[in-house]
Amino acid sequence: MKTWMKIVIGIWIAAVIAIGLAMPIGYIPGLGAKARIIYFHVPMSWLAVLAFFMSMWYGINYLRKKDMRYDIKSAAAAELGFVFSILATITGSIWAKFSWGSFWNWDPRETSIFVLLLIYGAYFALRSALEIEERRASLSAVYSVVAFVTVPFFVFIMPRIMFSLHPGGGGSPAPILNSSGKMYMEASMRYVFYASLIGFTGLYIWLFQIRTKIGLLNYNSLLEND
Amino acid sequence: MKAAAAILSKDFYSELRTRYALNSLIMFVIVTLSIILFSTAGETVSPSLSAGILWIIIFFAAMSGLSRSFVSEEERGTAMTLQLWVKPSSVLIGKLAFNSLLIYVLNALIIVAYLVTMPSFAVKAPLVFFLTILIGSFGLASASTFIAAIISKANSKGTLYPVLSFPILLPLLISVIDATRLSVEGGSFAEALGDFKIMFSYSVVVTTVAIVLFDFVWRD
Numbered sequence: 001m002k003t004w005m006k007i008v009i010g011i012w013i014a015a016v017i018a019i020g021l022a023m024p025i026g027y028i029p030g031l032g033a034k035a036r037i038i039y040f041h042v043p044m045s046w047l048a049v050l051a052f053f054m055s056m057w058y059g060i061n062y063l064r065k066k067d068m069r070y071d072i073k074s075a076a077a078a079e080l081g082f083v084f085s086i087l088a089t090i091t092g093s094i095w096a097k098f099s100w101g102s103f104w105n106w107d108p109r110e111t112s113i114f115v116l117l118l119i120y121g122a123y124f125a126l127r128s129a130l131e132i133e134e135r136r137a138s139l140s141a142v143y144s145v146v147a148f149v150t151v152p153f154f155v156f157i158m159p160r161i162m163f164s165l166h167p168g169g170g171g172s173p174a175p176i177l178n179s180s181g182k183m184y185m186e187a188s189m190r191y192v193f194y195a196s197l198i199g200f201t202g203l204y205i206w207l208f209q210i211r212t213k214i215g216l217l218n219y220n221s222l223l224e225n226d
Numbered sequence: 227m228k229a230a231a232a233i234l235s236k237d238f239y240s241e242l243r244t245r246y247a248l249n250s251l252i253m254f255v256i257v258t259l260s261i262i263l264f265s266t267a268g269e270t271v272s273p274s275l276s277a278g279i280l281w282i283i284i285f286f287a288a289m290s291g292l293s294r295s296f297v298s299e300e301e302r303g304t305a306m307t308l309q310l311w312v313k314p315s316s317v318l319i320g321k322l323a324f325n326s327l328l329i330y331v332l333n334a335l336i337i338v339a340y341l342v343t344m345p346s347f348a349v350k351a352p353l354v355f356f357l358t359i360l361i362g363s364f365g366l367a368s369a370s371t372f373i374a375a376i377i378s379k380a381n382s383k384g385t386l387y388p389v390l391s392f393p394i395l396l397p398l399l400i401s402v403i404d405a406t407r408l409s410v411e412g413g414s415f416a417e418a419l420g421d422f423k424i425m426f427s428y429s430v431v432v433t434t435v436a437i438v439l440f441d442f443v444w445r446d
Binding site for chain 1: 372379381382392394397400442443
């Protein structure tokens, strides 16, 4: 990534944060000013799921081509996904404190992000328990695929079957997650939201490239030492 | 298919000879159940709580017993022979059949012991309960057989097994616990239908993925 792109990402995210906090937002029934969390919480969850998908994608590529670079990318995506899952959990938990009155109450959405964290934790535990690189690469790739096929049960099926307090479940206001697939936000708010999504996705790509570079350097020095 | 049946009968006979899995699992169930009985002595356990406790016992019993199917092959050094002679999918199907058999026997024991010792656990809707155990145990066996194949190649197998299995099994566990709660509270079949759909689709998806991916785990 070019230097000017990094500077743009920095300024972009700083601007999104400033505008997101300062700009007046329209009235959303049941959410009010707390709806500003949309600018930060939703991009974090989106990146957590995207990173999880990318990790599986690189894992499948490893299984097909047996190229260690894919394994390094798969692990890098999983690490970033873990960080973004934690951030999504924290932002969501703070919001829950002020909207529902408690930091954690096992709402189906909270359960699903918790399971995502557990899966990442198990993925890293598996990686550290396997010493031979090729074996680690193929087994963790297989695990990420198995984990990914069970995720739809949490993210899409359960919150819709069970009653959820999260916006989008059980009649609560739903600016983003709703069955009609539309967004109910004012135009100005929508622009900031999209800008935030783009900014944080850019940040993800930057971090991903750094992490991949470190992984490759480590792997190459390992090969030279052998 | 023939090879899968051969693996099933091989595991069955070696289990009959040593009775390693079944003996230690029965002891495990007795120990766990008595800890629960000690800690709930004098308390009235609500029916929905007792449904959850039942599945805690089943989950950890499965976690301590089912990993053996692949770990023992690695420990005895017989995995290589199987790799040479049998197709990977037959190995998985044979092991899955044995593990399902094991978990059905085990669950029958657990449920009998649990019904006898837990007064608040009385099944009011036998059909719902029976179907829950039938589908739920198979889903449990198929996910944990596949995870067992993964961890048999790793260090610290014993700790890793429940850690890897739990997030994968959670959709199944949530729905079986809900269906068991319904059966204890006397819910109708229609009420539990959503849970059955999740259990069934979960079992199908996980078994399919396991058969597709087993090649990569088995031959590395």
